[in-house]
Structures are given as C-alpha cells and as structure tokens.
Amino acid sequence: MSERSVTPARRRGLADEVADTVREAIFDGTYAPGAQLREVELSRALEVSRGPVREALLRLEREGLVHTAWHRGAFVVELSAADIAELDSLRGALEGLAVSLVAETADERGLTAIEAAADTMGRAGDAYAMVRADIAFHDAVYAAAGHRRLREAWQAIRSQVHLFLLTRVGVSDDLAHLPGEHRELAAALRAGDTDRAARLFADHRKHAFHLLTGGRTAAPYPGSERESG
Amino acid sequence: MSERSVTPARRRGLADEVADTVREAIFDGTYAPGAQLREVELSRALEVSRGPVREALLRLEREGLVHTAWHRGAFVVELSAADIAELDSLRGALEGLAVSLVAETADERGLTAIEAAADTMGRAGDAYAMVRADIAFHDAVYAAAGHRRLREAWQAIRSQVHLFLLTRVGVSDDLAHLPGEHRELAAALRAGDTDRAARLFADHRKHAFHLLTGGRTAAPYPGSERESG
DNA sequence: TCTTGTCTCAATGTTAACATTAAGACAAGC
DNA sequence: GCTTGTCTTAATGTTAACATTGAGACAAGA
Structure with a gap:
C-alpha cells in the first residue's frame, strides 16, 4: 500500500521549480494577461540565473500560457x-x-x-x-x-x-x-x-x-x- | 498575388536552426532510435554553443522525437x-x-x-x-x-x-x-x-x-x- | 503634416567557464 | 558469490559576462 506512494524520486531541476512558481503567479493574478515576463526580473526575484528562467518560459510557452517573440520577450497570453x-x-x-x-x-x-x-x-x-x-x-x-x-x-x-x-x-x-x-x-x-x-x-x-x-x-x-x- | 507569399520575416534564432538540423539527422538515420544526443558533441558539430543546442533538444522533446532524463541527457525515442x-x-x-x-x-x-x-x-x-x-x-x-x-x-x-x-x-x-x-x-x-x-x-x-x-x-x-x- | 533616418537603451540571444550529478569500475565486507 | 561503499569520469545543470536586436524618441527633410 504505502509502496504505491513512493515517488520515482527523480530530481526536478530549477527550471521546473521556476515554471511552477511563475505559473502560480499567473494564476494568482500577479502577472495579468498581456503582462511581460522579463528574464532578468524573474531571475532576480527567484534568485536563479537566466538559464533556468529561459527554460521555464519555454515550458510555459509549450503550455500555451505564454507567447514569445524574437528579441521581444515573453508575455502572458490574452485569450480572445x-x-x-x-x-x-x-x-x-x-x-x-x-x-x-x-x-x-x-x-x-x-x-x-x-x-x-x-x-x-x-x-x-x-x-x-x-x-x-x-x-x-x-x-x-x-x-x-x-x-x-x-x-x-x-x-x-x-x-x-x-x-x-x-x-x-x-x-x-x-x-x-x-x-x-x-x-x-x-x-x-x-x-x-x-x-x-x-x-x-x-x-x-x-x-x-x-x-x-x-x-x-x-x-x-x-x-x-x-x-x- | 506576390503579396501573399511575403513571409513575416521574423528572425529564427540558432535554436530553431539546430532543431531542424537534428530532426533531419534523425530522419536520415544519422541518429538511430535509442542513440544519445550529446550536447557538447552537437554543439561542436554545428559550431554553436550549448545554449541553442539545449533549447533545440527541448523543442524536439516537445515533438516527442527525443526524451530526456535528469543528468542523463537526451535520447532518440524508440517507439514501442x-x-x-x-x-x-x-x-x-x-x-x-x-x-x-x-x-x-x-x-x-x-x-x-x-x-x-x-x-x-x-x-x-x-x-x-x-x-x-x-x-x-x-x-x-x-x-x-x-x-x-x-x-x-x-x-x-x-x-x-x-x-x-x-x-x-x-x-x-x-x-x-x-x-x-x-x-x-x-x-x-x-x-x-x-x-x-x-x-x-x-x-x-x-x-x-x-x-x-x-x-x-x-x-x-x-x-x-x-x-x- | 507625414515620412524617414539616426540614436539610444533596455531586453533578449549567445557564449564559455564553473558546479553538480549519475553510471560504471573496482575493492572491501558479509 | 553477492552485496555494499567509494572513486572516477563523462555528461548535464547552472552561472555570469558578452553580442545582438528591436522599439521608441527625436530631429531633419519633403
């Protein structure tokens, strides 16, 4: 029984952590639809470098929560x-x-x-x-x-x-x-x-x-x- | 008419280029199912740094062509x-x-x-x-x-x-x-x-x-x- | 007044060095 | 003989500095 709840115990990496945090922040209204998600801002706030932040934003883009444009950054989606x-x-x-x-x-x-x-x-x-x-x-x-x-x-x-x-x-x-x-x-x-x-x-x-x-x-x-x- | 074929002209970035190259390499059989895709190896071969390569591998993972594991790298999928x-x-x-x-x-x-x-x-x-x-x-x-x-x-x-x-x-x-x-x-x-x-x-x-x-x-x-x- | 060119700067795209991890080899212990 | 612990090493995860880009401000010209 308790054996069933044993998690695979795989390390997750900072990128996943960041993605979860930012996703929750969007759901909490901290970042409203249309708001820009600046890499340096996020990396400062979460005390990680821009690498994991970039990876997290890519993941959120895959979820459709964020859309990015070349050299213009990431924005929270606005659903029409x-x-x-x-x-x-x-x-x-x-x-x-x-x-x-x-x-x-x-x-x-x-x-x-x-x-x-x-x-x-x-x-x-x-x-x-x-x-x-x-x-x-x-x-x-x-x-x-x-x-x-x-x-x-x-x-x-x-x-x-x-x-x-x-x-x-x-x-x-x-x-x-x-x-x-x-x-x-x-x-x-x-x-x-x-x-x-x-x-x-x-x-x-x-x-x-x-x-x-x-x-x-x-x-x-x-x-x-x-x-x- | 010719107006219709005007591409949005957006720069693509190295990550997209790398993703296309690696995808073609997989389809060509250069990397067979189960083969490991080493970041340093790819970055050396394509003459880019590991950043774009990482991003490209993430994209290929989104396409299901590649699966990655924590600290173990990326592998070409084997379809059961x-x-x-x-x-x-x-x-x-x-x-x-x-x-x-x-x-x-x-x-x-x-x-x-x-x-x-x-x-x-x-x-x-x-x-x-x-x-x-x-x-x-x-x-x-x-x-x-x-x-x-x-x-x-x-x-x-x-x-x-x-x-x-x-x-x-x-x-x-x-x-x-x-x-x-x-x-x-x-x-x-x-x-x-x-x-x-x-x-x-x-x-x-x-x-x-x-x-x-x-x-x-x-x-x-x-x-x-x-x-x- | 509208367009066009230049400039500035903030932000992302890219790079290379550093830190951490996981698999395999191998010897010690049961 | 099998397990367990340690070490090595090759790979990824992370970081910080450097390069490039795009939008806006502003002035010159038609």
Missing part, C-alpha cells in the same frame, strides 16, 4: 473569443477519446481516483477552489485513460483552460450544479456506458461554455457539436 | 507497439475534428492546397518521398482547418508519425494505392461531405495501420474505432 472556441473544440476531441478509453478499459484505481476528484469538488469552498477541483477532475479522467500522449495533449491546453476559468469565474455564481454533474459523469464512466458518458461530457462542456461566455462569444466550432448530436 | 497504438488513436481524435472543420468551413485556398498536396504524392519517386508527401498532405488538412491549437497538437505527434513511417517503410511496397486514396479524401473534403470524409480518413488510417504493423502489433485503442463504426 476565438481562442476560447479553439480550446473548447479541441477539448471536445480529446475528451471524446479519453472518455471512451476510460469507459471501456479503465481499472479500479483510475475509477476510484475520478470519483475521489468528483467528491473533492463537492467540498470546495469558494469559486476558485471549485475551478481547481474542476481541473483536477478532468486530470483524473485523462490519467485513468492510460494514454500518455493524450494526457500530454491535454496538458498543452490545460493551463489555458484554467486561466480562462479563473478570469471568468464570478460572471456567474451559479456553479453549485457542477459537483452533481461531475458525480454523474463519474457514475457513467464506472458503468462503462461509453455513449452516455460521451453525451454527458459534451453537455457538460457546452453548458460551461455558454455559462462562462454568457453567449456573447463567437459560436463554438462546428466540430465541437458533432459528438453531442 | 503501445506507442504506435497511442499515436494512431490520438491521430484519429485530432483528424476527426480537423476533417469536420475543413469539410464545413474551409476556404478555397485551403482546399486547393490540400489537392495540390495530394497531387504531389502521385508524383513521388521512391517510398521515402511518398512518406514525406503523405505527411505534407495531412499538414495541408490541418492547415486548412484554421485551428491553431489543433495544428499544434498535430505537430506534437507529427514527427513521431514521420519517424514511424520511415522505420517501417519497406515492409510493404504496396503503397501505390495511397495517392488515389488521398485524392479521394481531398474530393470528399471539397464536396463538404463531412460524414463521408470522416469515414474515408478513418479507413485510410486503419488501412495504413494494419499495413505497416503487419498485424503483429497490439490492437489499436478501442477509441480509435468509434468514428468509423
């Missing part, structure tokens, strides 16, 4: 309406695969983790904790899929989704229904009902999309509608 | 049967979205580019040129989808697919039917027939999968079969 639509449709495609994998091949451990994540969401205090729990729930689903590249594809947009949720949280405080939805999703996955699970996940996304954009955003890509029809 | 199955299923999910986007919203320019890529394939000389043309065809499809993050998700596995095709080319010299298939795919896309295009693309992948793995490989993920049913 079109970007939100892209994230929504791509999420749909990835989650479609993840859900079918989990429903058809997931083991007990993965299903338990998903249900635990759903339960955690029910105990979330404020809206920000709710957002964290929501992301964690989807993390659990991707983890249970047992598909490394799929998980990596999710991680490439995960931070952007997180950022979007954080900036839009508060436009609607009617988030109380989410924990119930997640428990329903978890139940469908455990039941192995692929079609029902896929439909629920699609509805879940569409629901959140319209709720958070308030309908003022561009319509989602047509491709994102296909699986729910 | 499970990896191939992952690539196939993830490709299916991404292409499903791409195909529906192209069939429903693509403009004339994108469709023309796809057809041009299909025609190029017909004129491919040897099997290696055929592989390049095949990748280029799919590139054109993703480009025509007009979905930046989808294209990036494809680029994250593109090189791995390319590497796999190169290592397996020759197990079957019956690749003559591919150009015809591609032209058929292009026609379905231009016709805007989403369902037919999706079915054709799924069959195309399944066909290539079985052809190149010779059926000796693990079965593809169940999720990869869904859209063709």
